[in-house]
Amino acid sequence: MMHVPAFDLKRNYESVKSEIKEALDRVLDSQKFILGDEVEKFENEIASYLKVAYAIGCGSGTDALLLSLLALDVRDGDEVITTPYTFFATASSIVRLRARPVFVDIDPLTYNIDINKIEERITSRTKAVIVVHLFGQMAPIEKLEPLLSDKGVHLIEDCAQSFGSWRKANGEIKRSGTIGTFGCFSFYPTKNLGGYGDGGLMTTDIDALAKRIRKLRAHGSLNDYIHEELGMNSRLDAIQAAILRCKLRHVDEWNKKRRIIAERYHLLFETHEITEFVKYPREMEGGYHVFNQYVIRCKKRDALIEHLNEHGVGTRIYYPLPLHLQPAFDSFGYKKGDFPEAEKLSQDCLALPMYPELMPEEQEYVVETMARFYRQ
Numbered sequence: 037m038m039h040v041p042a043f044d045l046k047r048n049y050e051s052v053k054s055e056i057k058e059a060l061d062r063v064l065d066s067q068k069f070i071l072g073d074e075v076e077k078f079e080n081e082i083a084s085y086l087k088v089a090y091a092i093g094c095g096s097g098t099d100a101l102l103l104s105l106l107a108l109d110v111r112d113g114d115e116v117i118t119t120p121y122t123f124f125a126t127a128s129s130i131v132r133l134r135a136r137p138v139f140v141d142i143d144p145l146t147y148n149i150d151i152n153k154i155e156e157r158i159t160s161r162t163k164a165v166i167v168v169h170l171f172g173q174m175a176p177i178e179k180l181e182p183l184l185s186d187k188g189v190h191l192i193e194d195c196a197q198s199f200g201s202w203r204k205a206n207g208e209i210k211r212s213g214t215i216g217t218f219g220c221f222s223f224y225p226t227k228n229l230g231g232y233g234d235g236g237l238m239t240t241d242i243d244a245l246a247k248r249i250r251k252l253r254a255h256g257s258l259n260d261y262i263h264e265e266l267g268m269n270s271r272l273d274a275i276q277a278a279i280l281r282c283k284l285r286h287v288d289e290w291n292k293k294r295r296i297i298a299e300r301y302h303l304l305f306e307t308h309e310i311t312e313f314v315k316y317p318r319e320m321e322g323g324y325h326v327f328n329q330y331v332i333r334c335k336k337r338d339a340l341i342e343h344l345n346e347h348g349v350g351t352r353i354y355y356p357l358p359l360h361l362q363p364a365f366d367s368f369g370y371k372k373g374d375f376p377e378a379e380k381l382s383q384d385c386l387a388l389p390m391y392p393e394l395m396p397e398e399q400e401y402v403v404e405t406m407a408r409f410y411r412q
């Protein structure tokens with residue numbers, strides 16, 4: 037029996053170990069740990085990679101979302117439109133500021149929020165829309181952004197799962213995190229650009245908002261012990277920045293590998309003749325999917341999970357319960373049936389092993405094991 041875990045960060049570490057250790061030594065020798073030179077260099081490298089004016093590090097992806105909403109003065113009584121099918125943090129950041137999360141159902145093929153259903157949910161209270169580029173694929177926001185701009189509604193991109201993805205918009209390549217007012221990134225270890233601890237970052241092209249975010253991430257002060265407003269303690273540390281600078285040099289190559297792995301899964305489903313049981317994740321035209329997760333839709337999901345598990349294959353469910361049905365959001369009055377596409381997806385989605393170092397023979401084993409299950 038082969039063992040194919042859902043994730044294996046050790047393989048990735050092995051491939052960059054010496055660079056990382058050098059970078060860590062540099063930080064340890066400097067004894068500068070919070071923000072500082074290393075973080076500034078990282079922020080500049082990210083800004084030039086993404087071609088944005090400002091990249092501002094912070095403590096986590098969750099904080100990046102929260103800081104963005106704070107910078108837009110989202111508060112009690114406001115509404116923020118988002119998807120019910122994402123990690124909890126997307127909506128909890130809205131609720132933490134006492135605003136209402138207004139959910140819009142997803143597109144069943146790409147799993148992203150259905151862009152065409154957003155406009156009808158905008159009201160006079162709508163302050164922002166948070167679009168999540170789920171599992172590594174950008175939602176087609178190039179059409180949405182001008183529409184929101186006209187109405188004075190801000191677009192926030194949750195890019196936690198989509199570092200390096202892009203779409204062609206009007207003949208130009210636009211990376212995720214460069215279209216909205218803010219792009220919010222997470223460097224949680226399993227993200228495509230992952231650190232060795234928590235970390236996050238916001239992008240923006242707007243001078244005033246960049247300045248505000250820099251203040252908000254450090255107690256509302258620009259480092260002179262004069263506090264202009266209440267902020268947070270949410271800073272990126274130098275050790276994470278040094279690690280991320282190493283990994284940034286490889287992330288395009290790793291994303292390319294993820295795409296090859298995804299393509300190989302598709303082909304294996306065909307050669308093993310299980311396409312009537314398994315639907316693979318679709319890539320939209322004009323887009324570059326970076327497969328932070330490889331999420332299929334499948335028949336008899338829970339029995340399949342058990343079978344794979346018995347045969348040494350790790351899987352995950354992203355996500356077992358859509359956000360409108362989460363106990364923490366009870367008070368908003370959403371109920372079962374409100375977002376049928378999200379609810380259906382939570383019942384039949386399954387994430388297969390996906391990381392740049394996954395080997396063809398391991399993929400072959402995963403799909404062969406699935407085929408045996410469906411044929412028994």
Ligand SMILES: *Cc1c(COP(=O)(O)O)cnc(C)c1O
Nearest residue numbers: 096097098123125196222223224
């Ligand atoms: C990981 C993730 C976050 C939160 O990032 P953290 O760094 O873990 O706080 C937010 N949104 C989405 C879609 C995520 O996947």
